[in-house]
Amino acid sequence: MSGPRTIERERTRALALLLTPITLLLGIFFLIPLGITIVYSVLEPGLYGGVVWSFYPYNYGRLFGWPLGAGEEFEPLYIQILLNSLKYALLTVIVSLALCYPVAFWVSRMSGMAKNLMLFAITLPFFANLLIRIYAWLLLMRPTGTINSALMSLGVLDKPLNMMFTEFAVIVGLVYVLIPFMFLPIYASVERLDWSLVQASQDLGATPFQTFRRIILPLTAPGILGGCVIVFIPALGNFIVPSFLGGSKVQLIGNVIERQFLQARNWPFGSTLSTVIMGSVMLIVLLYALGMRGSSSRAARKRADSV
Amino acid sequence: MSAVPAHRRPFNTVFQNYALFPHMSVAGNVSYGLEIARVGGKERAERVMDALRLVSLGGLERRRPSQLSGGQQQRVALARALINRPRVLLLDEPLSALDRKLRQSTQIELKNLQHTVGITFLFVTHDQEEALTMSDRIAVMDRGRILQLGTPADIYDRPASRFVADFIGTSNILTGKLARGRRGNIVKVEGGTEIHLAEHGRANGDMVDVVLRPEHLSLEKTEKKFSGHLDATLENIVFVGSDLHLHARLKNGTPIIALHRHARGALSTSFTVGQAIKLHYAASAPHLMERAGA
Numbered sequence: 001m002s003g004p005r006t007i008e009r010e011r012t013r014a015l016a017l018l019l020t021p022i023t024l025l026l027g028i029f030f031l032i033p034l035g036i037t038i039v040y041s042v043l044e045p046g047l048y049g050g051v052v053w054s055f056y057p058y059n060y061g062r063l064f065g066w067p068l069g070a071g072e073e074f075e076p077l078y079i080q081i082l083l084n085s086l087k088y089a090l091l092t093v094i095v096s097l098a099l100c101y102p103v104a105f106w107v108s109r110m111s112g113m114a115k116n117l118m119l120f121a122i123t124l125p126f127f128a129n130l131l132i133r134i135y136a137w138l139l140l141m142r143p144t145g146t147i148n149s150a151l152m153s154l155g156v157l158d159k160p161l162n163m164m165f166t167e168f169a170v171i172v173g174l175v176y177v178l179i180p181f182m183f184l185p186i187y188a189s190v191e192r193l194d195w196s197l198v199q200a201s202q203d204l205g206a207t208p209f210q211t212f213r214r215i216i217l218p219l220t221a222p223g224i225l226g227g228c229v230i231v232f233i234p235a236l237g238n239f240i241v242p243s244f245l246g247g248s249k250v251q252l253i254g255n256v257i258e259r260q261f262l263q264a265r266n267w268p269f270g271s272t273l274s275t276v277i278m279g280s281v282m283l284i285v286l287l288y289a290l291g292m293r294g295s296s297s298r299a300a301r302k303r304a305d306s307v
Numbered sequence: 308m309s310a311v312p313a314h315r316r317p318f319n320t321v322f323q324n325y326a327l328f329p330h331m332s333v334a335g336n337v338s339y340g341l342e343i344a345r346v347g348g349k350e351r352a353e354r355v356m357d358a359l360r361l362v363s364l365g366g367l368e369r370r371r372p373s374q375l376s377g378g379q380q381q382r383v384a385l386a387r388a389l390i391n392r393p394r395v396l397l398l399d400e401p402l403s404a405l406d407r408k409l410r411q412s413t414q415i416e417l418k419n420l421q422h423t424v425g426i427t428f429l430f431v432t433h434d435q436e437e438a439l440t441m442s443d444r445i446a447v448m449d450r451g452r453i454l455q456l457g458t459p460a461d462i463y464d465r466p467a468s469r470f471v472a473d474f475i476g477t478s479n480i481l482t483g484k485l486a487r488g489r490r491g492n493i494v495k496v497e498g499g500t501e502i503h504l505a506e507h508g509r510a511n512g513d514m515v516d517v518v519l520r521p522e523h524l525s526l527e528k529t530e531k532k533f534s535g536h537l538d539a540t541l542e543n544i545v546f547v548g549s550d551l552h553l554h555a556r557l558k559n560g561t562p563i564i565a566l567h568r569h570a571r572g573a574l575s576t577s578f579t580v581g582q583a584i585k586l587h588y589a590a591s592a593p594h595l596m597e598r599a600g601a
Contacts, residue, residue: 200326202313204340205391214339218330 034278040271044070049265059272078256078273082280085253088167088242089235092174093228096182099175100227101220104183104190122183125176134173134244141169141245165247173241178234182227189223225292233281253277318395318429319388323403325380327372333359333383334368340391358386361420378409385417389424398430402437414440435475439463447471468596472518479519479563482598485511494593498559503535505590516596521552523592524565526584537586539563544578555584 044056058072065074107118125133140146143160151157163169193216201211239254246252253273260270319340328336338355346354359365362382372380381401388396398417402410418441421428432438438445439459446456447470455467466472469480483496485507492504494517502517509515524537539555542562551567565586 194326196322196324196326197328199313200320200322200328200387201339203320203322204387205314205343206339207314210343215328 037271037274040268041275043268045266045268049267051267056268059269062269063272063276081251081256082253082273082276084251085236085277086280088170088174088250088252089232091171092178092235093182093232095171096175096179096231097186097224097228100179100183100186101190101224104187104223107187108191108193119187122180125180130177130240131244133176134241137169137173137176137245138164141172164245165249167246167250169245170242170250170252173245174235174238177238177241178231181234182231185226185230186220186223189220189226193219225288229285229288232284236281237277317393318397319391319393320397320399321381321384321388321401323400325372325384325401327380327383327387329372331371332368333364333370333372333375336372336383337368337386337390340387344391354390358390361389361423362386377404378413381405381413385420389426393426395427395429398428400431400433402432403434410437417441439475445475447474465594466518466596469516472516472594472596477521477564479521479524479561481517481519481561482514483517485509485513485515487511491590494595496557496559496561498557498561500537500557500559500561501535502537502593503590504593504595507595509595514598516598518594518596519563519588519592521564521566523588524563524586525588526553526565526567527587534587534589536588537563539584539586541578541580541582541584543580553578553584553586555586 040051041059042055042057044052044054046052056070057067058069060066061068062072062075063078065076068074107115110118138145141163142148143162143164147163148157148160152160197215197219198211201215202208206214237254237257239252239258242250242252243255243258257270257273257277260266260273264270328339331339334355337358338351341351341354355368356365359368362385364379364382364386367375367379372383375383381404384401401417402413405413414437417428417430430438430441432441439462442459444456445459445462446453447462448454449470455462455471457465462471462475466475466478472478472480481494481496481500481502483494483500483502486493486495488501488503490503492507494502494504494515496502496517502519519537537557539557541553541555543552543554545552545554549568553565553567555563555565557563563586
């Protein structure tokens with residue numbers, strides 16, 4: 001009775017059953033809020049928060065200069081903040097990549113026990129509350145903080161270095177918060193790297209640099225790409241780090257959105273900003289993915305042609 | 308040579324697991340060495356095609372290594388290692404991942420290929436049969452030291468030590484003292500067994516190891532002169548197709564293997580386990596070796 005078709009059907013049913021919870025979870029807590037955000041971005045702001053249900057595209061006018069109406073004015077500052085946020089996110093990605101990539105090789109060559117310890121250490125910060133960890137940086141970096149007093153007592157500085165509420169502090173904070181997300185995917189791809197390929201490359205006459213560029217880098221690229229994407233996105237939307245470590249000097253798009261919802265009580269404009277960020281992130285990731293695919297297939301074609 | 312960095316040594320390697328670059332096509336893998344050596348354009352394309360044709364992989368240049376069978380991957384590795392025309396090609400157990408049939412045909416192919424390209428192949432293997440089949444010269448190594456260097460026939464017929472004899476082929480190795488017997492030179496093995504020998508240049512009273520290959524032991528007495536025999540008890544008869552392997556034991560408990568070429572199953576029924584047999588050998592058959600560790 002239980003032919004292959006029955007087994008097939010059984011398997012499909014089991015799969016559906018297994019996928020139901022995550023589908024519901026994503027549907028309820030991700031897609032619906034996303035939909036609400038997009039819908040709110042074209043509604044009229046209510047007087048004391050909330051929304052008025054009438055079509056109101058002028059939120060976008062405030063951001064981009066068009067369409068304008070109903071007393072909304074074009075404010076170029078928001079675009080500037082958005083670009084500035086992109087710059088911070090990019091810097092965060094670059095710094096954390098530069099830190100993680102060499103360390104991943106170092107850790108992957110450790111013996112079992114040391115390796116596990118290092119991986120545990122990388123995830124250790126997750127055990128403490130984010131706010132507490134950021135306050136710790138405040139204590140370290142403020143004028144009377146640990147770093148300054150140490151450097152002054154060593155005689156390196158004669159007056160405290162102003163680190164708090166600077167771009168530097170925000171980058172340090174963002175890198176610190178997001179670095180595990182860069183490290184883990186890179187580590188996974190480095191760990192998988194077959195070292196006999198490196199030997200083979202050297203055997204064929206490649207210098208260490210050539211081996212790195214032609215063998216190691218392309219084979220670990222998926223991890224690098226994955227790490228960059230999942231660091232870039234939260235770095236762009238983060239508002240806790242800039243509000244604590246950047247003070248009023250560094251305003252990122254996350255802070256602006258937070259203020260639209262909680263202080264200005266302009267939910268539609270906050271939604272507009274959110275939608276624009278999401279759109280630009282998706283655009284960047286899409287372009288990057290297309291670019292990667294294009295360049296790899298171009299390279300493959302080039303090799304094939306040259307042969 | 309160990310002072311020269313790996314990327315400047317004039318030899319190339321075929322790795323045990325092939326170590327093909329998974330992100331490159333077959334042609335990409337093969338041309339890698341030329342790209343590194345800055346051989347460009349037309350010459351590179353031609354040499355890649357030649358190398359692929361040499362290992363009969365023409366037409367597969369656009370495939371990825373993961374789309375090839377084990378034997379094909381092995382040949383890509385070979386083409387990749389040969390493309391830079393090294394002085395020596397090091398093959399590190401290149402056939403160990405192939406099944407028996409494919410391995411045997413590849414052995415012949417490799418040998419032919421070696422004659423075609425005229426490059427010295429340094430072939431590392433743990434398979435003693437493979438070593439005998441493939442080599443012009445064999446170095447038997449143990450713990451990083453060469454124990455014996457010679458032609459396959461040398462190594463097989465005149466092993467220098469117990470280790471070599473044991474490693475290459477099946478051997479019966481007996482230890483005893485050289486003496487002068489009633490009918491000429493003998494080795495007195497513990498437990499009363501005597502092995503008759505032809506002339507040798509050694510002093511009586513020396514302890515030696517003696518090798519008797521299974522194919523030199525026979526149930527019938529073939530030579531009249533200068534021959535001897537071992538008295539043994541038959542313990543096992545193993546049918547391996549072309550031959551019977553007779554597992555027997557001497558009186559002192561030493562196991563002995565003899566090879567018996569049978570005529571169409573005629574003999575296989577005429578043996579019974581536990582029966583006493585005489586294993587004859589020519590006096591020229593036993594080979595003397597320096598006593599191990601002496």
